[in-house]
Every structure is written in structure tokens, then in C-alpha cells.
Amino acid sequence: MTQTRKTSFQDVRDAVIRRIQDQEWPQGSLLPTELELAEEFGCARATVNRALRELAERGIIDRKRKSGTRVCVAPVKQAKFEIAVTRHTVEETNAQYRYSLVDRKQLEAPEWLRARLGLGGVQPALHLRSMHYADNQPFQYEDRWIMLDTVPDAETENFEIIAPGEWLVSRVPFSDAEIVFSACAADETLGRFLGTPTGTPLFQVERTTWFQGQPVTYVRLTFQPGYSMSTRY
Amino acid sequence: MTQTRKTSFQDVRDAVIRRIQDQEWPQGSLLPTELELAEEFGCARATVNRALRELAERGIIDRKRKSGTRVCVAPVKQAKFEIAVTRHTVEETNAQYRYSLVDRKQLEAPEWLRARLGLGGVQPALHLRSMHYADNQPFQYEDRWIMLDTVPDAETENFEIIAPGEWLVSRVPFSDAEIVFSACAADETLGRFLGTPTGTPLFQVERTTWFQGQPVTYVRLTFQPGYSMSTRY
């Protein structure tokens, strides 16, 4: 059964991709207009538009009114990482997850934290340090500050059972965030909790989060030695 | 002048975001159908559809036929990193870029590389090692393998002027890739080229690239000490 289905936006998108790969439309060259493509593919202009819009979002083509659509010369690769709560990251590897609170203190936000959040003045904050284990092996050390002016409920939560990350996502629907990936050396504390010698190179993620313009939390997640994050695109 | 413009998909999108943030539609709850929202906002269903589709792509809502649209319970954050060629990364910081080839050898692809690329048998490859400098300070050490069966032109290119990354993006329109972020310790070679003691923790990116199913290149980019990658979402 060779079905003669209606041309979908995916057909158009894939055909365009193929032509770019085959250098039929080389880098920097101008594509036909939406109307011309719609005629060629026998579909509505809206269908072509959706296909091309998707490719533009992926950084493959560049669209401008009046000038038209061009193939990007130096396509900027976009790598998308999915950041889940630590429990899910661990359980996805079929390992048993365990969480343990190390320390909980209510303090004033230190100078460096206020600077990072763009705040002046005195700010009450909760400082939490905790460990995440996979199959009882150290997986991740978490050092977190929660801003109590933004999330006052945190003051009465002891965080002995539920990890602060999970507690927060259940309270704060979603938020703006800045995320930083880097390498650091294990200091004495990290070495002790992650079971590795001082000086071991470790992968770390820092995340700063705002909700409706208010600072929610800053967290530094340091992973077990050898950990890596990967993705495809 | 309070313009009474037509409701756009962005208006709908932002209104939905606001209602989720305000917990008017709590996590896990069911949203009205597209038709109901279209009536409420006084627009076409297609407009609502586009707004909600965008939120679904961002992982904020979950859509299923027949069951409807729900607010995600544990929104998986998506961090999108833009990966450009090293020259652009350097020049964006207003630093002067310099590239220098360290070593170029034509070899058979070693066992570990063939395994990573999912290849058996003998495969000719080009092994390139090079340095990228920002304002004459070591910025990044690059260790790259190019598969000559896929990119035969590389055999006659000496790579003394143009960096292999830039040369490749001008040849291979775009491609599938796997990218891995991790931390490593400077070995003797890295320490020498990056001007840092052996053992220094370094941030590194590995990327493996295919074009139309054929392996193009594997590269390991190791950054100067203290380097980090960041993004917002």
C-alpha cells in the first residue's frame, strides 16, 4: 500500500535538511521563498512555514523578512541537557537512591551569595548540605542556600526525609535559572563525603534560581569522581 | 494609545505561564481544552495550539490526546548550550584569538576510537593535536581524530592555518553528534600546553560527530584551568 498522504511539515523539513546535506543548497545560499516551496511540495504556505521555523530554531537556517531564508554558514550547535532532580538521575541507572541530610543551618546570606543573587542588605537564608547515594555509594554532594524571604515555608521544613531539590520543585512551579558547569578539585570536605583523595578532579554543576524575579536558591552539586554528563543533538 | 490588538499565541502562552506560576493551575492539574481556551481568549484554536505546543516542548505541560493537557509535576529543566567553534568562543570575550597546530599524523584508527564510533576493521584516520590561545594565553588544548573514509579531503589539508573545527564545519553542513562534559586532571602533556601543574582539575568537552551515518570526527577539548560553561533557561 503506497499511501499518497498529504505532505506534512515533517516531509518538508526533512526534504530541506536533505538538500542542505547534499549541498544542493550550500552554506550561505538563499532558499526559495515559502510560496515557491509550497507550490513545489504541493502544500499550504503555513506548512512550509512551520517546517522552516523549526529549522530556524535549531540554528540550521537564518530567516529575515524581505531578504529571505539562508543556510547558516557556521551553524552553532545546540546541546540540550535535561536536568532532573537527583533522585531521578540515580534511579534512571537502575541504582537504589538514598538521601541524607548532613547539616542544616539558618543564617544570614553571606556577602558572596548576595552578590551572586544581585541583592543588598540583610537576607535570611537556609544553608543545607546533603549527600545523595546510588546503591549506597557516594553519588553527589549538595551544598544549597534557600532564600527564606522568597520561600518562607522552608523555615519549618527539616529536610531530613525529602531532599531540598525535590521539595523545591514541588513548591515552585518553574522558574528562571542560570546554570554553570565546571571542574573543581576535591577539598577535604568533598573528599570525605565522596570518598576520594583531596585534589581529585570533580565535575560540578552550580544552579541559581529565581521565581518571578525573586531569588529562590543557589546550589552547588558536586559529583562522584569520573562522572560525566552527555547528550545528543 | 491602548491598542486592542489581536490575541497572539504569545499572549496565550504568557497567560498560561502566569496561571501556572500563580498556582491557579497547580502541578498535575488538568487545563481546559484548546477549544475552551480559544473561546476564553477570543482567538482561533490554532493559536492556542501553538502556544501550548511551545510550552509542551519546554517541558512545562504534558499533552495527551483524549486525556488533555496537564501541568508537569516534576518539570525537567532543559539547559541549552550553544557550542560554537573555538575562535568564536574566544572572540566573544573580546580577546585576540590564535591557533597553533602541535602535531599532525596519519594513522589507523586505534581500537578505542573504533569502539567509540561503532566500527570494526581498519580505518584510516588523521590525528591532530593543536592549541587555541586567547590574548596569547593558553585557552584550549584540542586532541582530534578525523575519519578519512568519511572526509577524504582532510588528507591533503595541512591544518597549519585553519583549525580543524572550522575546516570541518565548512565542509560538513551539519551532523548528528554526541557531546560529553566532564572533569579531568592535567597530565604531563596538558599541563605543559595549558601552563598548569600536573593534577590540576580541568573542564573538558568530548564530541563525536556523524554525517549521514558515517563517523566524521572525535574531539576532546580541554580548557584552561578555571574555565566554566554557563547558560540560562
Add this chain to the structure above:
DNA sequence: CAGTGGTCTAGACCACGGT
């Protein structure tokens, strides 16, 4: 089976930005 999202259409008007 029937409700809900997924998509396509044909047409219209708008908005940006070269010429």
C-alpha cells in the same frame, strides 16, 4: 466509540527591512 490534541488548508493582513 468519542473526546482531545495534531495537523493541514486557503486566505488574509501585518511587520520588518531592503531598495
Add this chain to the structure above:
DNA sequence: CCGTGGTCTAGACCACTGG
């Protein structure tokens, strides 16, 4: 000015999937 993409509409049919 006017060509090109950007978006909206009203309607239609399709496809998945829960009941």
C-alpha cells in the same frame, strides 16, 4: 515602496487513546 516572512482565522479531517 513592496517582497518576504510572521501570524491569525475558520474550518476540516486525522490519529491516538481512555473509558
